Amino acid sequence: MDEDYKVIDNYLMIKMPAEIDHHQSVDISKRADRYIVSKQVGNVVFDFERTTFMDSSGVGVILGRYRKISCFGGKVYAVNAGSRIRRLLLLSGLENIVELVEN
Amino acid sequence: MDEDYKVIDNYLMIKMPAEIDHHQSVDISKRADRYIVSKQVGNVVFDFERTTFMDSSGVGVILGRYRKISCFGGKVYAVNAGSRIRRLLLLSGLENIVELVEN
Amino acid sequence: MIEVTEKKDYRLVTNEMRLEFAAVSDNEAFARMAVAAFIAPLNPTLEELSDVKTAVSEAVTNAIIHGYGNRGRVTDRVQMNCELKGSILEVEVVDRGVGIEDVNRAMEPLYTTRPEWERSGMGFAFMEAFMDELEVFSEPEMGTTVRMYKKIGLGSWIVDEE
């Protein structure tokens, strides 16, 4: 839902859904890009507070946003990423791409 | 588990499981009857506090205990029965057999 | 006699699954969780979820204990076929077990052939109470098919029928 997307200064904050699979990912990417383009945000923050499941499709969403914004110097951040999601990011080699924000 | 079965005076109190289907019912009836016989209890109290699912097998458990104890003047009671379980009991015509205890 | 399998018009079907599982009592819970997961995208109410799970639990339990005589063999199979046409759920539970001699009698509330297993005789009555429609096809020695329909969620009852 759109209340899960908030622009604060130069940051797009996305409250990720409970389950992030291919079905959900398509929708997240589409919405995120609409904000990135229309509000000209430079950075994206993924909030995993609610997330209880993620597969490699979620990795694709993060990588895809990174590719869109990194050429303009933007960064991607992950907040509330539990040990499971950290492990998926590590396995995918995203440790140098996603900045993990400790809570 | 056996901590779900307690004898207090002449009452066997059974904490019913989260899901009461045929698979579970066989076990409940067996355990209950062991207590009824060995401790000579006259009445049975079914506590549905934890129960989120019940099908007609649960009706069979209640009826079965009723048949075992009613000839000696015993009664069966239901506590913490939510609207769903009340509806199942009503549909099965158990309203005159089971005493619903309000909490 | 009513044909149990007919040619399907896939233009109306929005989702479908066919599940086959061993006739063992662990799978009673499995089957109702599977149907619950299948209808989850329709955003069913809690009551609709309970209704469907109860009806499926009754039909699957019957297949396992009556159809296959409660013998717990992994090679005895129960089928559960689910289909969505918009917001209409169709569930079919099929066994190749002993079948039912007199379906009308079997469907009477409180009628059971297994009082010694503490069956209450309320299985078919619950299926009727909690689903919108119930059909039972059975033949002795051939098996039993229970077919049930229910409208889920907020959609309207729009099944084209010719």
Next chain:
Amino acid sequence: MIEVTEKKDYRLVTNEMRLEFAAVSDNEAFARMAVAAFIAPLNPTLEELSDVKTAVSEAVTNAIIHGYGNRGRVTDRVQMNCELKGSILEVEVVDRGVGIEDVNRAMEPLYTTRPEWERSGMGFAFMEAFMDELEVFSEPEMGTTVRMYKKIGLGSWIVDEE
């Protein structure tokens, strides 16, 4: 060539289910909930549950989007067969889609033929990471079978193999 179907020794099988569903993306969640419900009686740890759900989600997603080209047709079918031998889970995900030209290459981490769909190329890598064993059988134009094994819960790894 390795045979995908072989004669089964049912003495070792403690439970089995075969699920067939439409290749639509709603069923990614459905398939992983179904496998979770199937292994529930083994009392899996939360980590084991996540591992199995992730691996199944990868395999089923691949069948839907790569095997059947993401076209969302209800008549395209994915099969998921699950079997328990004691505490060993076997999951097989089968599609009759386009198949894979070079399986070894497909299994390399980060390799994907669909960067335009933002696939990360980590699907097979996750299946390998989260399951104990992974086998992939595929033939162009015939389809793909992914078979995975994992020991669940506290039991020991006791599969007789001849």
